[in-house]
């Protein structure tokens with residue numbers, strides 16, 4: 468690789484850009500600090516009721532207590548449920564999409580059902596799930612899968628079907644069968660779609676897991692939130708929410724990284 | 736009988752909106768080693784005709800014979816509009832695609848692929864991705880992907896239409912030279928008359944939809960495509976085909992008598 472030397476003008480331009488990025492980052496941090504600071508000041512001055520609104524210091528205190536207690540158990544429970552439902556809904560969704568891709572007839576038969584299931588607020592199925600699989604982690608995972616599997620199926624199938632007609636024709640001129648077309652064209656062509664879909668799916672799994680935990684749970688961040696609400700411990704509710712935020716963001720970043728790596732590997 | 740024969744071929748597309756007669760009573764004979772051109776307005780049914788020759792579309796009526804027998808898999812190579820290389824495969828793996836599908840990745844066939852890449856200047860680029868290559872090289876890679884399967888005849892469906900004018904002429908010349916060098920028969924579909932004259936030995940002009948064979952021209956100009964373009968006979972030939980092709984001639988601004996109002 469040859470090192471490119473830019474003109475003075477261009478370097479100046481780059482410097483200005485870099486400085487702007489730094490300023491923006493600083494401002495972003497400042498907003499957070501100001502928000503927390505203001506919240507704390509107002510709570511200390513008793514302008515707002517810290518029993519209802521809590522305060523950053525109280526939340527931090529709760530967090531420190533939880534860390535000494537069983538925060539890890541809750542975090543691990545929720546993570547386990549989320550990752551499991553994420554992986555399962557991806558596997559199930561992709562399998563269904565493949566089956567529907569294989570047969571036009573099956574796809575057309577399934578279409579209205581998919582639309583209806585997709586439109587249905589899955590939480591409505593909560594009681595049925597609990598009765599069928601029992602109240603416990605199984606029910607939570609089932610709930611989470613239900614929430615993200617339909618959207619995974621629909622997105623993946625849409626990607627599969629929108630492979631360019633010309634590339635499909637190329638496979639026909641090479642006398643490829645359906646399996647070969649799937650493996651050599653449809654899958655690789657859709658890796659970017661699948662990766663983008665995973666990012667949505669990860670969010671859905673969190674929604675599903677927390678919803679599931681609201682319904683039935685003995686542990687997990689969703690459990691902490693519901694429990695905190697019931698005993699009017701708003702600091703606990705907010706603390707669990709912040710931990711959830713951080714975890715969800717981390718997982719999203721991980722999937723986004725995976726997407727980058729995969730896209731680079733297939734030369735995009 | 737030629738190498739490729741079309742006997743009374745007609746084709747109708749059926750869709751919910753109705754039926755479209757795309758080809759009507761096509762009789763064609765393509766001889767071995769010939770570079771056969773098909774020229775016609777767009778939407779006339781040229782792609783349909785090639786798909787039938789390639790055996791990916793079964794005609795509603797008529798027969799297609801390759802050396803007097805029905806077309807078999809792998810005997811006819813097909814080059815599509817735009818190269819359709821897979822962006823996620825290297826040039827080398829793109830070239831091997833047909834062999835993988837035919838489950839024929841033997842040492843012999845792979846060696847043949849290597850030889851073709853070397854002969855036509857793509858060997859150094861084998862581990863590059865299509866996105867890193869120029870339009871001309873991509874087109875050559877697409878041609879090699881076809882040749883690897885050792886077809887007897889190559890069908891080309893406006894393979895240069897996506898290229899800009901300058902590259903187009905040199906890529907066309909390139910592809911022409913490779914096909915001649917490999918001693919293959921070719922059928923080239925285009926709506927570009929000059930392209931047809933500069934490359935083909937014989938040109939069939941088809942009418943607007945439904946496509947029928949309107950007339951067949953022998954191109955008696957020798958040389959490569961640039962030499963042909965400079966030959967004085969070229970303009971005359973162009974004019975003859977243009978006249979045959981111009982179905983809207985009566986409607987042309989220049990032919991219309993100004994109406995007196």
Ligand SMILES: Nc1ncnc2c1ncn2[C@@H]1O[C@H](COP(=O)(O)OP(=O)(O)O)[C@@H](O)[C@H]1O
Nearest residue numbers: 748750755757776777778779780781782783784
């Ligand atoms: N799969 C199809 N179903 C219905 N009509 C089609 C189909 N493919 C092509 N046609 C119609 O057949 C006609 C000829 O198409 P085509 O062979 O692609 O023409 P050309 O290649 O000369 O532009 C067009 O009018 C097109 O709309």
Ligand SMILES: [Mg+2]
Nearest residue numbers: 778781782892
């Ligand atoms: Mg066409």
